[in-house]
Amino acid sequence: MFFVPTTLNLFLHCEFAKQCWQLIGVDIPSMAEFPDTMIFLKDAIHSQFFMEIAILLCWAIWTTRNALIFNNIQPEIAASRAVFIREMKLLKHRVNSRSSQAFEQWLQHFT
16 A cells, blocks of 8 residues: 655654654644644744744745655755745845844744
8 A cells, every 4th residue: 555645744744744843842733634733833833924934844844855855865854944944034035124023033033
């Protein structure tokens, strides 16, 4: 039998994804469905930028796993962290002036 991972498993429930979420201090509840997970993330991240954080961490997980598929590079938590930080720093330039200080504080707290 061939296992096809679901999107939820890929981004939230597999061991690699869980370790990536722990980078920002979030322990994803086991087998939570998507809507419940978004509510949980909003409460756990405590930031007005929770959606941006969630999207960019999913992107970091995705690109790190793609490195395995396309370049035969084993996924590492440090690689996902590096992608996440790089993307967050790029996003910093798009944050409006009213929110830039809060964004910078969250990013400094994380890094």
